[in-house]
Amino acid sequence: MLKNHLKIAWRNLRKNKGYALINIGGLALGFAITLLIGLWIYDELSFNKQHSSYDRIAEVLQNVDFDGTIETWESQNYPLGDALRTEYGTYFDEVVMSTYPRRSIFKHGETVIGELGSFMEEGAPAILDLKMIHGNKDSFGDPNSIFLSATLANSIFGAENPLGKSLIMNNETSLKVAGVYEDMPRSSNFRDEAGYLGSLDLLMIGAGPNKKGWLNNWLMVFVKMAENVTVEQASAAIKNVKLNNAGEKELQSNPQLFLHPLSKWRLYSHFENGVSIGGRITYVWLFGFIGAFVLFLASINFINLSTARSQKRAEEVGIRKVIGSSKLQLVRQFFMESLMVVLLAFFLALLLAQLALPLFNEITQKDVGILWGHPMLWVMFLVSVGLVGILSGLYPAFYLSSFLPIKVLKGLPKSAAGGNVRFRQALVILQFVVSVTLVIGTLVIYQQIQHVKNRSLGYEVEGLVMVPMQTDEVKKNYEAFRNTLLESNAFLEIARSESPVTNTWYSDFDFKWKGKDPGFRDNIFRGLVNHEFGETIQWSILKGRDFSKAYATDSTAVILNEAAVKYMGFEDPIGQIIEAPWGEELTVIGVVEDMITQSLYESNKQTMFRFDQYQQANLMNIKLNPNTDVTEAMNQLSAVYKQFNPNTPMEYTFAEDQYAEKFAFEARVGKLSGIFAGLAIFISCLGLLGLASFVAERRTKEIGIRKVLGASVSMLWQMLSKEFIGLVLLGSALAIPLASYMMQQWLNDYEYRTEISWSLYGYAALGAVLVTLLTVSVQTLRAAQNNPIKSLRTE
Amino acid sequence: MLLQLNNIFKWVNSGGQRIFLLKDINLTVEEGEFISIMGPSGSGKSTLLYLLGMLDGFDEGEYHFLEEPVHTMKEKHRSNLYKEYIGFVFQSYHLLDELTVWENLEMPLLYKKIGSAERKAKVADMLDRFNIVAKKDLFPPQLSGGQQQLVGVARALISNPKLILADEPTGNLNSKQGEEIMELFKQLNSEGVTIIQVTHSEKNASYASRVINLLDGRMI
Numbered sequence A: 001m002l003k004n005h006l007k008i009a010w011r012n013l014r015k016n017k018g019y020a021l022i023n024i025g026g027l028a029l030g031f032a033i034t035l036l037i038g039l040w041i042y043d044e045l046s047f048n049k050q051h052s053s054y055d056r057i058a059e060v061l062q063n064v065d066f067d068g069t070i071e072t073w074e075s076q077n078y079p080l081g082d083a084l085r086t087e088y089g090t091y092f093d094e095v096v097m098s099t100y101p102r103r104s105i106f107k108h109g110e111t112v113i114g115e116l117g118s119f120m121e122e123g124a125p126a127i128l129d130l131k132m133i134h135g136n137k138d139s140f141g142d143p144n145s146i147f148l149s150a151t152l153a154n155s156i157f158g159a160e161n162p163l164g165k166s167l168i169m170n171n172e173t174s175l176k177v178a179g180v181y182e183d184m185p186r187s188s189n190f191r192d193e194a195g196y197l198g199s200l201d202l203l204m205i206g207a208g209p210n211k212k213g214w215l216n217n218w219l220m221v222f223v224k225m226a227e228n229v230t231v232e233q234a235s236a237a238i239k240n241v242k243l244n245n246a247g248e249k250e251l252q253s254n255p256q257l258f259l260h261p262l263s264k265w266r267l268y269s270h271f272e273n274g275v276s277i278g279g280r281i282t283y284v285w286l287f288g289f290i291g292a293f294v295l296f297l298a299s300i301n302f303i304n305l306s307t308a309r310s311q312k313r314a315e316e317v318g319i320r321k322v323i324g325s326s327k328l329q330l331v332r333q334f335f336m337e338s339l340m341v342v343l344l345a346f347f348l349a350l351l352l353a354q355l356a357l358p359l360f361n362e363i364t365q366k367d368v369g370i371l372w373g374h375p376m377l378w379v380m381f382l383v384s385v386g387l388v389g390i391l392s393g394l395y396p397a398f399y400l401s402s403f404l405p406i407k408v409l410k411g412l413p414k415s416a417a418g419g420n421v422r423f424r425q426a427l428v429i430l431q432f433v434v435s436v437t438l439v440i441g442t443l444v445i446y447q448q449i450q451h452v453k454n455r456s457l458g459y460e461v462e463g464l465v466m467v468p469m470q471t472d473e474v475k476k477n478y479e480a481f482r483n484t485l486l487e488s489n490a491f492l493e494i495a496r497s498e499s500p501v502t503n504t505w506y507s508d509f510d511f512k513w514k515g516k517d518p519g520f521r522d523n524i525f526r527g528l529v530n531h532e533f534g535e536t537i538q539w540s541i542l543k544g545r546d547f548s549k550a551y552a553t554d555s556t557a558v559i560l561n562e563a564a565v566k567y568m569g570f571e572d573p574i575g576q577i578i579e580a581p582w583g584e585e586l587t588v589i590g591v592v593e594d595m596i597t598q599s600l601y602e603s604n605k606q607t608m609f610r611f612d613q614y615q616q617a618n619l620m621n622i623k624l625n626p627n628t629d630v631t632e633a634m635n636q637l638s639a640v641y642k643q644f645n646p647n648t649p650m651e652y653t654f655a656e657d658q659y660a661e662k663f664a665f666e667a668r669v670g671k672l673s674g675i676f677a678g679l680a681i682f683i684s685c686l687g688l689l690g691l692a693s694f695v696a697e698r699r700t701k702e703i704g705i706r707k708v709l710g711a712s713v714s715m716l717w718q719m720l721s722k723e724f725i726g727l728v729l730l731g732s733a734l735a736i737p738l739a740s741y742m743m744q745q746w747l748n749d750y751e752y753r754t755e756i757s758w759s760l761y762g763y764a765a766l767g768a769v770l771v772t773l774l775t776v777s778v779q780t781l782r783a784a785q786n787n788p789i790k791s792l793r794t795e
Numbered sequence B: 001m002l003l004q005l006n007n008i009f010k011w012v013n014s015g016g017q018r019i020f021l022l023k024d025i026n027l028t029v030e031e032g033e034f035i036s037i038m039g040p041s042g043s044g045k046s047t048l049l050y051l052l053g054m055l056d057g058f059d060e061g062e063y064h065f066l067e068e069p070v071h072t073m074k075e076k077h078r079s080n081l082y083k084e085y086i087g088f089v090f091q092s093y094h095l096l097d098e099l100t101v102w103e104n105l106e107m108p109l110l111y112k113k114i115g116s117a118e119r120k121a122k123v124a125d126m127l128d129r130f131n132i133v134a135k136k137d138l139f140p141p142q143l144s145g146g147q148q149q150l151v152g153v154a155r156a157l158i159s160n161p162k163l164i165l166a167d168e169p170t171g172n173l174n175s176k177q178g179e180e181i182m183e184l185f186k187q188l189n190s191e192g193v194t195i196i197q198v199t200h201s202e203k204n205a206s207y208a209s210r211v212i213n214l215l216d217g218r219m220i
């Protein structure tokens, strides 16, 4: 009997190939999308979870108050570590300070390799949960030795055991390899931090008071909490460590320390006014909703199409009953059939998802795979297959199987065949609400990206290459290197700066100037640059002048941006004297047009460009001649670089890439939502197609009669299509306020944002109508072209 | 006595009005009879036939089948009785188009939960008897009307019913094919199967030993 049921189900599918493709394909697509989104969410939620002390690791953050706006900073100062250890030791098993990841160059024999890593204190292995391959965790912390990740060790030493071997770091320090550990997993926040691990003590050898003082925030501080200590307890305890130690006077910004636990780093790292207001978690929810919706739509669609189809099987039900089938047997048959089809769809979905994974991983920048062995997959399998299978089987199983056979066999009124048209219509409307909402969402995201792209940068990113000066060799040879480069006409100008112009994050505070309100707690971003910087990035001086070699006094000169002039309240900025917190008197010599040196989405920040009198700026900015070929210029650049700096590999970034980074996340979200919108529309079209064929079938006779009476194909097409256009317009009308509300919320996160134009809604609705017409016409045209005699005879 | 109808009434309510489909039907059928039901279109012939076949109910009266009261019987019991003793043949054949001839014949046996070996034997036997062995792997739409009706009759017969009910079995066939089916019925009848058929044709009706005439739901 089972075999027989399956056979008939299979033959039904083969007989109606187009329908089967639409129906199973649509459901499979829905399953596949949900599966991928599920994997994405799973990956996000399990970030860092491999850490063996997941619950006990935290980072020490501080809320600082700048005149009413509370900012949350990660960076801390050097004395904090000892203060936490001595005063609050009972709360923590480990307190470990770490530098931000920095690139170092390692040399061993002929091999020279640059890699990102950190300098940390003794407890680092516990904080990072290091898994040692060679060496002993406890030996970490000796300033003369270094730990390497497996990948780095392998690229330096190849197959040989590196333990005890020595290498040269940044051409100056000789270090012994004391440990090799497994690479940090991709799903770890420490991944960038830990290409290599050196001892922080090494950096502190010969460090000046500035580096060691309470005012210079340049480190991260991680802790491993003692057992039975909660984040809240520890946070409350350490709140005022800085104030107590450094004194309020030096720390006007009222720093309040607290712990940010490892479990929140990935998804809850967006702070506003000192409190965590989420972060990536928003996208987890968003995608979760989209996934659930897509599955919901695809399932309902499937149920809808299946049941519309099952009307056709009323006759079969009658026959089976007449030849002896019980109702139960019919119920079982229909359930089995729908389960079989849903199973098919599910396996097809697994295949689709597997095929789409590379693309998916590329867009999402992830490394997820289908978790074949994970119970969640199979729970999802059981739940979705069971649910959809049962729901889609429900209607034919119970409704059809309760038919009295005479009803269908005597060919009496086919009243039942009408089915739930209202339900199907409601479904189509709902589908279009979702699809049009997604379409509008995508359009708004793209409009916003376009909006920020059109924002004036205030400088020229094109052809700007940045090369860090990582070793003394490079610093020493700077002038000669520059002069040699300028001999070639491939290079227009070369300048030094502390930060890349696209990312100027360092700031100083506690300046004094004429007219400053004594209570005003200032914080001014810093650009440490030399003479040629302005020329290199092509900034625009609005008032005064650029730095110049002609003025010896320029060693203490500064150039303010417009925002800084406003921030400091200068009527006439040129010539103003600003007293730096370290005592120097700085003179304003010019005002530069605001430049986007930070976020594209925020207003320009007050920035002071200071002349780099002590040559601390270690980034070379190289402007390529737009008239030369980039590859050619880069070849020349690296050749000249190598000639001067044989022991330091050249690393470079294009300013353009850093600029693109700024909206990479938005572009990714836009791409994903675009894909989802396309798929939602596709699935909705399947629903439309189902409804259209259903309606056309139901009205076959009417169409036949109308044709006999002289209706033309186009008149019939209009008549049949009108109904659907109405549904889609209604769906769009409901989607517009919904989408507009949601997208306005989204835009509100951006200080610099676009305005959603009305025409955008118009396009979305128009698009929906066009797609509908196209889809529906496939069916309606066919119905309208049918030979009327044929359809009338069937009655 | 195979079955007996006493004072059977059947009606439907439409627009507050009671429309009678069958009025005061009294009928006794002995085992081995061959009966034709005749009457104009809409006179209630099919209704009566389905009622006899227990596929349709009635509103008043009594129906005994093999001495058992059908009108008070539980659904399950009734369907068992039906499965055991009754076979149906339709004007438009009503075969399952997705199944082959073989599978169509096998279906009723599957519903009766008959073992595979016995099923095979019975189906083979039936194919042989109706001379359609060569068609066993074809699907109904690939057969002519006459051949389809042969399969229809074979399917009705396969579970050895005592009673065959046929609703205009030759209505869609040409006269030669119709004659073949009638000859077949005659032969089955001579083997002891009771047959009740609805027909419009005087000639086909004459194969029967008794003719019942219906007019507006009443036997005349």
Ligand SMILES: Nc1ncnc2c1ncn2[C@@H]1O[C@H](COP(=O)(O)OP(=O)(O)O)[C@@H](O)[C@H]1O
Residues within 6 Å of the ligand: A410, A412, B012, B021, B039, B040, B041, B042, B043, B044, B045, B046, B047, B048
């Ligand atoms: N369930 C029903 N509801 C309303 N009218 C019915 C129903 N069943 C049958 N009829 C009507 O009863 C009459 C007899 O039908 P039927 O037995 O099919 O006639 P015949 O087979 O003699 O042509 C017809 O007029 C038919 O329309």
Ligand SMILES: [Mg+2]
Residues within 6 Å of the ligand: B045, B046, B047
């Ligand atoms: Mg009839």
